[in-house]
Amino acid sequence: MKADTLDATFAALADPTRRAIIARLRQGEATVTELAEPFAMSQPAISKHVKVLERAGLVTRGRDAQRRPCRLEATALKEATDWLEDYRALWEERYRGLDALLDRLKGETHE
Template sequence: MTVDDAALDRAFTALGDPVRRALIARLSRGEATVNELAEPFEITKQAISRHIQVLEAAGLITRSRDGQRRPCHLNPSALEALTGWIDEYRLASERQFRRIDAILETVKEQER
């Protein structure tokens, strides 16, 4: 899975803020409106709206229209793209550690 650098930059910049990470965590439990998202924070709804705009611009969340409501939703494909990018490097590191483990095991057996 390929993610372009600009999309990665926007996503990681968006996730660099603790309020936005908390919003993502809340949305992982289901859709919510701006008012619902703002409840646990001691900041204005306008500030929450700006955080939501950053998350939307990064492609991490979407908003829909349900009558007067405009609930926010996580964008699972964007999160999958991020985890896929991270997994590439995690798996590469794990392969290197397995090779090192194999070498150390060989050395250990030779010393016996």
């Protein structure tokens, strides 16, 4: 994954409103009007959040007659998850090493 794409993904996900929009779009496509309903902010403000998500590749907007539904694009999320997974594996390995060390130290104190 390119650093710019990863940076855009994490920057987009840093905002709680955008994370809520992503969570809503997991249920299916929605218009900006529909996305704005649960928030105490204007449709233009929600549109700005959607644009950030679009630039990060997390959301696309289509055309369905007069509607312009937003859709979740899981590829960018998967790429971010894959990147994080590498670090999760690293920390699991380190914790296993720490557990082994603690087990050895416990065994030495009981001898």
